[in-house]
Amino acid sequence: MSNILTSRKQDYSQWYNDLVLKGGLADYSAVRGCMVIKPYGYGLWENMRDVLDRMFKETGHQNAYFPLFVPKSLFEAEEKNAEGFAKECAVVTHYRLKTDPDNKGKLIVDPAAKLDEELVVRPTSEAIIWNTYKNWIQSYRDLPLLINQWANVVRWEMRTRLFLRTAEFLWQEGHTAHATKEEAIAETEQMLDVYARFAEEYMALPVIRGVKTPNERFAGAEDTYCIEALMQDGKALQAGTSHFLGQNFAKAFDVKFASKDNTMEYVWATSWGVSTRLIGALVMAHSDDEGLVMPPRIAPLQVVIVPIFNKDAEARQKIDDKAAQLIKELRAKGIRVKYDNDDSTRPGWKFAEYELKGVPVRIALGARDLENNQVEVARRDTKEKAPVSLDGIIDHVAQLLEEIQSNLFNRALAFREENTRSIDTWDEFVKALDETPGFISAHWDGTPETEEKIKELTKATIRCIPLNNKQEAGKCILTGNPSTQRVLFARAY
RNA sequence: CGGGAAGUAGCGCAGGCCGGUAGCGCAUCUGGUUUGGGACCAGGGGGUCGCAGGUUCGAAUCCUGUCUUCCCGACCA
Known part of the structure; x- marks a missing residue:
């Protein structure tokens, strides 16, 4: 790795x-x-x-x-739909292979098995x-x-x-x-x-x-x-x-x-x-430079428990027992949890690995913790670590998962707001796309031609006209023609 | 489909110009010591060099074709 x-x-x-x-x-x-x-x-x-x-x-x-x-005849029935997808369709033309007489061990398409009507592999299923x-x-x-x-x-x-x-x-x-x-x-x-x-x-x-x-x-x-x-x-x-x-x-x-x-x-x-x-x-x-960051509600794994062992077999047993108890209680709350007691990797390796995988909460559990009736809880979103008492740990984790969930949303929302700009001149529009990419809210004269031209010039497209959009008079960013509302531009995936 | 780069052990790469027993790091396996942020020591295993042709006594290396991936365009969820 x-x-x-x-x-x-x-x-x-x-x-x-x-x-x-x-x-x-x-x-x-x-x-x-x-x-x-x-x-x-x-x-x-x-x-x-x-x-x-x-x-x-x-x-x-x-x-x-x-x-x-x-079947191709069905696929072409709705003309616009067919046209729109025609360029990217895989098409089945034959239904059989046979051994190549000229090349032993190889197969060729059997020309005798040509379909009367080609079958389009669905790009979408309307037809x-x-x-x-x-x-x-x-x-x-x-x-x-x-x-x-x-x-x-x-x-x-x-x-x-x-x-x-x-x-x-x-x-x-x-x-x-x-x-x-x-x-x-x-x-x-x-x-x-x-x-x-x-x-x-x-x-x-x-x-x-x-x-x-x-x-x-x-x-x-x-x-x-x-x-x-x-x-x-x-x-x-x-x-x-x-x-x-x-x-x-x-x-x-x-x-x-x-x-x-x-x-x-x-x-x-x-x-x-x-x-x-x-x-x-x-x-x-x-996600960040350390790896994935999974939102708790859909994370495949929400909590990972990493034991910190030492030579002492008795202490080890205590850690295993405590982990088993925690898992039972977390699962009873519907939390997806894993205990990683694989002895072939050390704790530091596991920390990095689960950060890469974006597991929202990590619990480290060692002999020292047990003596103090606590565990170390680390959250993936902020990378903060803190000792937490074992009393009430289950509720703490459940609550932390919710907190991470809303923190991720708020963080993404703040990012979007910081990177959504209202722009009124063409020069600023072009400059913003290159220097501070994000959503640009700008006036558009409502014609497909202008939209196409803007795309040609800047690779930015109109992502959408937001629902319940505020109506306001303005001038088109490109043509200067009158406009009744701002639309949302961006370069897109 | 056009332009660029690449494909050699599971991963990352060197070797290629100048053809001659396939190498390094990580991973892996065995044994031991370890374990609070990607451990250490010792020993071992693993590759018909993307694929197919060609040149040659001999090809990872030279030639031709082909497939795949990545980046930049055109297309698109």
């Missing part, structure tokens, strides 16, 4: 890679652009998934599963799902249809980065059908709210809720809502999206229902998703 992490200042990208790889979240694989999610990273994803899944169910959704493959919904929806009584699926999808990206952009990723995608436009919009907003609450309350990640401009909209949507977060290098990251799809998919797949008035109407649709990209957001939002 190499002990050296690249610092954020030195090379932010390398720091991120180091954390993901050395922190044991993921590994590269033999497949281009695809990563292996390791147990620690997958444990984190499981915790995130479990919370989200509960929130989805609490809002009336059910899980289902649809096929990985989408296959709406083709199915057609059969499930006849009457207004079948609505609303509220379905979520946990799945993998494939997008053949040109440039990949662990968790942030991989060719295959895990996500959930909700797909709902409604009788009215208003109800569908309410669903879109409700799910955005679920995502925002999840990000803020569980990931300790403050997010801006907003609406995308037409340029940045999901292919096939009428409106795309999003949550946007700010990373420590001042770049924005889209952490989740919720789309109001109008009747686009209903029309493309002919999904109609008989209303109460006995008229045939197209249903109104939404879709919404978050992915393993959230893990990338988590890493970049909270």
Whole structure:
């Protein structure tokens, strides 16, 4: 194990890679652009998934599963959606291999096994799902249809980065059908709210809720809502999206229902998703030069107990016994705890290792502590250490976990506020992007052309128009044309 | 897909120009001493040098192709 992490200042990208790889979240694989999610990273994803899944169910959704493959003819049915994803689709053209007659021990694609119709590996599942919904929806009584699926999808990206952009990723995608436009919009907003609450309350990640401009909209949507977060290098990251799809998919797949008035109407649709990209957001939002920093509520491991042994076997037994008791009591409180009594590494090594992994609370337990009826408690977020009496230690730890959770959120929020600037001139805008990156709140004349031009000139995009945005008259940062509100710009992942 | 860099033991690297028995540090294994911030001593194991061709008596080294990764662009959650 190499002990050296690249610092954020030195090379932010390398720091991120180091954390993901050395922190044991993921590994590269033999497949281009695809990563292996390791147990620690997958444990984190499981915790995130479990919370989200509960929130989805609490809002009336059910899980289902649809096929990985989408026949090309279905995929192309909704034109804009198909066009938007066409460039990055993996396509299955054959269903069989055979041994190579010219090269023993090797396989070739059997030309005789060509599919009549190619299968697209789903980059998103609207097509296959709406083709199915057609059969499930006849009457207004079948609505609303509220379905979520946990799945993998494939997008053949040109440039990949662990968790942030991989060719295959895990996500959930909700797909709902409604009788009215208003109800569908309410669903879109409700799910955005679920995502925002999840990000803020569980990931300790403050997010801006907003609406995308037409340029940045999901292919096939009428409106795309999003949550946007700010990373420590001042770049924005889209952490989740919720789309109001109008009747686009209903029309493309002919999904109609008989209303109460006995008229045939197209249903109104939404879709919404978050992915393993959230893990990338988590890493970049909270971690430091010592390693990962996990928010307690979703940390795979919340507390680690490190024994400090010495030669005295009797003292050792006492430490083991006390640790066993602490674990029992912490687990009774629902706290995820591990006792690391591996004798092949010394305490200092373990301290560094669990800091790298971002375990929120570390308890060191030695003979000296037991004599004083105390333990040493260290918190990962501030790296503070303090002796704590064994009387009431369980409550102390439980409370400390909550404190760390809110501290991480407050810290990230303060960072975002420090790095959100209101700017009114083009020169300052350009200068800020290079010198003090972050969110920039600025006026925009509302045209796609201007947005495109700004992107060309600065690589900054409009991250969103914040919900409940204050209306104020102003002049567009680029063109000087009149504007009615500020929008949020940033360079983004 | 364009530009740059790289692939040699689990990890990090040297060797390559000038072809001739594959090396170093960490990790690992065994034994011992240790344990309050990445321990120490002694001994051992592990690599067809990314892959495929070619040149050669002989290739990690020279040539061609190919795959993968990283960084910078274009694309994107």
